[in-house]
Amino acid sequence: MERSQNLQKFLNGLKSDLPSFEEADFTDINWCNHEGENALHIAVIRNELSLAKELIDLGIEINARGDLGHTPLHEAASMCDLSMVKLLVESGADLHALTEGNPPFTLARFSKKDDICDYLGAEMNKVQQKDPTAWAKAQISYLKREIARIEKQYGVASA
Template identity: 35%
Template sequence: MGLTCKISNWCINGMQKSIPILLLALLIIFPDNRAYGEQSNVKAPTTSIKIAQVSTTSKTITRITPNGCVASFWALPAFSEKGLARNAEKHISGKIKPSQINTNLMSAVVRNQGGVVKKLLAAGVDINEANEAGCTALLWAISFGNVYIFELLVANQADVHQEDAVGTSPLMVAAVKGSGVMAQKLIDAGANAKLRQWGGINERDRTALHYASYRRRNTEVLALLVKAGADIDAKEERGYTPLMAAARAGNIENVRFLVENGADALLANNAGLTAWHIAKTRNKKDILKYLSSVSEEKIIQ
């Protein structure tokens, strides 16, 4: 799912007056030295998100580089229920093209129409049908937090391993959503907590634990993933660990949990920066204080 910007050419057309929120979300999602404002002698990657068209009158982003199914991006807490519903209808109606919600089952899922979902499944609809971005009904159910429909899909053999077009798994989207209920259900159904994302702009090698670490007060999901065998010190393509992700986002609860469960606070990313350095550049004083004490203890040992 690349929590990196699950936005594509069409994913956020029509979002009114939301650029500040979206840009904030992008900064949280993209562990890019330029976005973080960190100093490094390592040249930043040339591949980055590209906003091709922005309307100056309506403040509407109309085109963004593709990065898989937008369901993972919409799982972020920055999006309200009303905002999600409004933009989902634009996909369903065809106002946004190509649509990422383009089957009757997907439409019923995002509209939270459990009865319609049951009828479609009884009629033999393909529960795992995906569009060109890799969106499935299951990914949409997780993204919208529709637990009843999510459980209905899983009970009817929805593929809990089916990834989107860049390798984002249902468990990764549940981690972004911060849903312990859905994460546990996926793990019980066999979802792999160690899985690494294989594609996406600035997302390769991310795990569900990386995504869970970005979301505030998400220790329930972190605990489920660690218990399921997630690599607590896994590094994504630029060397960021889940601890670094939590430090960058300013999530002290997540930072404490990860360290207390074995995360190495002295590890450095490809730019030579540790979680402490990252917290310092973001002026996260509580995290700095905590990581300083942890680092001193490790050095003494």
């Protein structure tokens, strides 16, 4: 799939607008800044639904972890409208991804986004019905990432 002019303009704009993206090499659609954010994070933060959809269609990593471990769904749950959240969920975003121990649902609750909470709650329930261990797996994955981060920070090798 070829990139639209709007997407190319958006990507070029990121390089000039955001210091953490000025060295971006968007020949790789999954390029991430030093915090792990990709172009989808920024499209979501800016509530650019059509650009987010195009990035997803191009195969961008939908569950990339940016600042504090936020995925694009975390950003959408706290900042955007329900249509962005639905796009991400329907495209395979991890409903149980944890950032500082919180799933996207909790960030929506903190932001008083009741419509998003209702939707995410129902979707999380569907996942839990299919896989009752989904929540435990999310917590284990979070703890493994935290252990790796701490080991790296202090130069400690795994046992």
